Amino acid sequence: MTTAQLPHGHSIARTARREIPRLLQRFLLAMALTACAVPAIASNPEQAPASTTAQATVATLAPADSVASIDLASPDNAPLAEQIAALQAAPTTTSRIRTVLQRAFALLGTPYRWGGTNPDSGFDCSGLVGYVFRTIGIDLPRVSRAMANEGTAITDRAALVEGDLVFFGKRGRVDHVGIYVGEGKFVHAPRTGRDVTVSSLASGYWSQKYLQARRLAADT
Structure with missing residues (x-):
């Protein structure tokens, strides 16, 4: 595409200078959202304890069930x-x-x-x-x-x-x-x-x- 083909007389260089900051903003925003989401998943109070509780229940009941004929x-x-x-x-x-x-x-x-x-x-x-x-x-x-x-x-x-x-x-x-x-x-x-x-x-x-x-x- 040439300068003459761009609307309102915009050149390729001027368009590129405007697009780069927008892309950079989007990239930084995406990184920020990802950084916030990771700690939230890691600290979920329901998921990990539920698994631990289930394993503890099985460990507690299994011996009793195997002995109680x-x-x-x-x-x-x-x-x-x-x-x-x-x-x-x-x-x-x-x-x-x-x-x-x-x-x-x-x-x-x-x-x-x-x-x-x-x-x-x-x-x-x-x-x-x-x-x-x-x-x-x-x-x-x-x-x-x-x-x-x-x-x-x-x-x-x-x-x-x-x-x-x-x-x-x-x-x-x-x-x-x-x-x-x-x-x-x-x-x-x-x-x-x-x-x-x-x-x-x-x-x-x-x-x-x-x-x-x-x-x-x-x-x-």
């Missing part, structure tokens, strides 16, 4: 920790039955497995009961229906004592067994997808399915 806060298990300590120290509980209770409580949280008979592979209901009683030298039949013929029948539910076997089913046919641990509760391996746990005889599903109880010779 059984929910002690559930309705069935709410006073379980105190109950375990009381039963183990109860003067009316024989040493053999105390061993049964201790072994059963130690297995809380073991996964259910149909046909399972040991803590490595998991337990079904009769597998758990048989395993626990073998620790005191008592061999029981493999299935719950056959276990229901062992020992002495306890006809009054109010007369149950620690270590009694409690049986459940429908239409008079036994299909489940657990170990009574006192205070209206029993330990058992419920079903697929559930772990060895403590449930109540006082109300709910198992109260309705209760059929009978048996007391083995080891209880006396």
Whole structure:
């Protein structure tokens, strides 16, 4: 472009002298805005602490979750920790039955497995009961229906004592067994997808399915 082609007689040199200060102003303004924005991002009070808090929460909860195989806060298990300590120290509980209770409580949280008979592979209901009683030298039949013929029948539910076997089913046919641990509760391996746990005889599903109880010779 020549000087003659510029409007109003402006020359290239005069136009360049006007444009350079404008560009310089824009550049300096952009630099100033960037300098102000960087500290604001670095000092954001919400972003960094939120991440730190989340990591702290995970670090706090993970160990507890990995250890807690059984929910002690559930309705069935709410006073379980105190109950375990009381039963183990109860003067009316024989040493053999105390061993049964201790072994059963130690297995809380073991996964259910149909046909399972040991803590490595998991337990079904009769597998758990048989395993626990073998620790005191008592061999029981493999299935719950056959276990229901062992020992002495306890006809009054109010007369149950620690270590009694409690049986459940429908239409008079036994299909489940657990170990009574006192205070209206029993330990058992419920079903697929559930772990060895403590449930109540006082109300709910198992109260309705209760059929009978048996007391083995080891209880006396």
